Every structure is written in C-alpha cells, then in structure tokens.
Amino acid sequence: xxxxxxxxxxxxxxxxxxxxxxxxxxxxxxxxxxxxxxxxxxxxxxxxxxxxxxxxxxxxxxxxxxxxxxxxxxxxxxxxxxxxxxxxxxxxxxxxxxxxxxxxxxxxxxxxxxxxxxxxxxxxxxxxxxxxxxxxxxxxxxxxxxxxxxxxxxxxxxxxxxxxx
Amino acid sequence: xxxxxxxxxxxxxxxxxxxxxxxxxxxxxxxxxxxxxxxxxxxxxxxxxxxxxxxxxxxxxxxxxxxxxxxxxxxxxxxxxxxxxxxxxxxxxxxxxxxxxxxxxxxxxxxxxxxxxxxxxxxxxxxxxxxxxxxxxxxxxxx
Numbered sequence: 001x002x003x004x005x006x007x008x009x010x011x012x013x014x015x016x017x018x019x020x021x022x023x024x025x026x027x028x029x030x031x032x033x034x035x036x037x038x039x040x041x042x043x044x045x046x047x048x049x050x051x052x053x054x055x056x057x058x059x060x061x062x063x064x065x066x067x068x069x070x071x072x073x074x075x076x077x078x079x080x081x082x083x084x085x086x087x088x089x090x091x092x093x094x095x096x097x098x099x100x101x102x103x104x105x106x107x108x109x110x111x112x113x114x115x116x117x118x119x120x121x122x123x124x125x126x127x128x129x130x131x132x133x134x135x136x137x138x139x140x141x142x143x144x145x146x147x148x149x150x151x152x153x154x155x156x157x158x159x160x161x162x163x164x165x
Numbered sequence: 166x167x168x169x170x171x172x173x174x175x176x177x178x179x180x181x182x183x184x185x186x187x188x189x190x191x192x193x194x195x196x197x198x199x200x201x202x203x204x205x206x207x208x209x210x211x212x213x214x215x216x217x218x219x220x221x222x223x224x225x226x227x228x229x230x231x232x233x234x235x236x237x238x239x240x241x242x243x244x245x246x247x248x249x250x251x252x253x254x255x256x257x258x259x260x261x262x263x264x265x266x267x268x269x270x271x272x273x274x275x276x277x278x279x280x281x282x283x284x285x286x287x288x289x290x291x292x293x294x295x296x297x298x299x300x301x302x303x304x305x306x307x308x
Contacts, residue, residue: 023200026199026200027200027201027231029196029200030193030196030197030199030200030201030228030231031197031200031228031231031232031234031235032185032187032193032231032232032235033231033235033238033239035235035238035239035243037243047170047242047243047244048244049243049244053243053244055231055234055235055238055243056231056234056235056237056238056243056246056249057227057230057231057234060201060227061200061201061202064201064202065202099253100226100227100253101252101253102250102251102252102253103226103227103230103250103251103253104248104249104250104251105248105249105250106247106248107246107247107248110243110244110246158250
C-alpha cells in the first residue's frame with residue numbers, strides 16, 4: 001500500500017486547553033518526579049518562574065486534562081482531518097501493529113499552571129520503508145501550541161507513529 | 166530536586182547528571198495510566214496482556230520519557246529546557262530497575278543564549294536501553 005503523500009501538510013484542527021495545578025501535581029508524581037516545583041508555587045517563585053511549571057512531557061497529556069468543551073474554537077467550516085482515521089485505521093484493518101516510534105517537545109518558554117493554550121496539529125510527514133520484507137509506515141503529527149492571550153508560540157510536539165505490517 | 170541552579174560555567178562537556186533510579190511496579194503503570202489518560206489495557210490489565218502473548222503488562226513509552234526528562238530537569242532546572250527528543254527502543258517491564266544517564270555533549274552560544282546539549286538514555290540494570298535521545302537546555306551565565 002502506497003501512502004498518500006498529498007496528505008502531508010493537512011491540518012488536524014485546533015483545540016484549546018487550560019493547564020491546571022491539580023493535574024500537574026498528579027502527573028509529576030506519576031513520572032516519579034518529587035520536586036516541589038511542580039506542587040508548590042513558592043518553589044516555582046524561588047526558581048524564578050511566575051507560576052508552577054509543568055513536567056517536560058506534560059504537553060502530551062494537556063488535552064486529556066484541560067480540553068474543556070465550552071472553550072473550544074469555533075469550527076471554521078473546513079473538514080477536520082484525522083490522520084489516525086485516514087492513515088492508521090486503513091493500515092490496521094490489514095493487520096500489523098502500531099508503535100510510538102519517537103517523541104519530541106520543543107519549548108519557547110515553560111508551560112505554566114494557568115496557561116490557556118491553543119494547539120493546531122498538522123500531518124508533518126508520511127513515508128514508507130521496507131524492512132526485512134515488511135512495510136513500515138511512518139507518520140509524524142506536529143502540534144504547535146500558542147499562548148491564547150498573546151498568540152506567542154509556547155511548545156511544539158512531534159509525535160512519530162510507526163505502523164509495522 | 167537539588168534546588169541549586171546550574172550555571173553555564175558550572176557544566177563541562179562530559180559531566181553527568183545525578184542518576185535517577187526507579188524500580189518499576191504495576192502500581193506505577195496504573196498511576197501513569199490514570200495521570201495520562203492512556204488506558205491501553207496492555208499497560209494495566211495482566212489478563213489481556215498475557216492473552217495477547219506478552220509476558221506481563223508493560224510500561225507506557227511516555228512514562229519512560231517522563232522519568233528520563235525528570236533527570237534532566239532535576240539537574241538543569243525546569244525553566245531552561247528548550248528541546249527533548251527521544252526514540253522508543255525497548256519496552257519496560259514491572260520489576261525492572263530503570264536508571265537514567267544524562268551526559269553533557271556540547272556547549273554552545275547562540276547570540277546571548279548559552280546552550281548545553283545532552284545525550285539522554287533510560288536503561289535497565291542489564292544495560293538494555295529503553296529510551297534514547299537528546300535534550301538541549303539554556304542555562305544562565307555568570308558573565
């Protein structure tokens with residue numbers, strides 16, 4: 001199956017999330033980080049930050065915790081594109097497995113408790129490789145998160161998913 | 166968390182962060198499932214995992230990345246992290262003791278910014294690498 005490279009560059013839509021104190025503390029405990037900086041605003045202040053920061057991989061779970069229904073951007077009339085439905089679904093229908101291949105976060109500033117961020121996803125790359133007679137399909141979804149108030153970029157995540165036939 | 170700020174001048178290429186060591190338990194996987202929303206049963210349901218042919222439940226890749234990233238920020242501070250990128254190499258299993266290895270590989274200046282590049286690895290006690298990657302931090306300078 002040849003992947004449809006014309007899908008590269010398609011937007012996956014926009015979401016708005018709120019970053020809250022409770023989830024950040026729970027998440028820090030879950031990644032075994034006991035630093036008070038993720039729990040106590042006084043520790044954040046001592047570190048020179050204006051609010052409690054989030055652990056480095058927290059952007060991966062921001063939607064789970066903070067994508068509240070009443071704050072979502074209005075649909076802009078374009079058809080929402082889901083790379084998971086359009087690319088991965090059909091591949092999995094023929095078997096194989098999906099693996100999280102790589103993950104990246106690139107920060108312009110720390111994400112902080114109190115932030116309201118708007119994220120827009122894009123299918124950044126899509127390609128195939130043959131390996132030991134099996135087709136591997138690589139899909140990269142890039143999400144750019146901006147400060148809702150200022151529009152400034154805050155963090156970009158790149159999620160590299162592999163389907164192995 | 167050491168509490169003391171790391172300065173650009175305090176780091177030399179080859180310096181290593183304090184090692185974080187974590188023995189992984191099934192409870193850890195349950196806690197991460199709840200904290201992340203990743204309820205893939207392979208990570209918490211032993212019955213389903215073994216029925217699927219796995220020896221047991223296994224850890225979320227992002228849990229491994231979270232543990233590794235924590236070793237970076239413990240050493241360099243949270244505010245200075247500019248980039249972290251990892252490749253997921255091997256699954257983690259309850260009962261394994263995972264250790265972090267974070268090494269400064271380069272120091273460089275971009276205008277007024279003082280950057281340190283790091284190699285980051287999370288491995289088990291046998292040295293099997295679970296997550297391998299790089300990070301870049303920006304550190305304050307005394308100059």
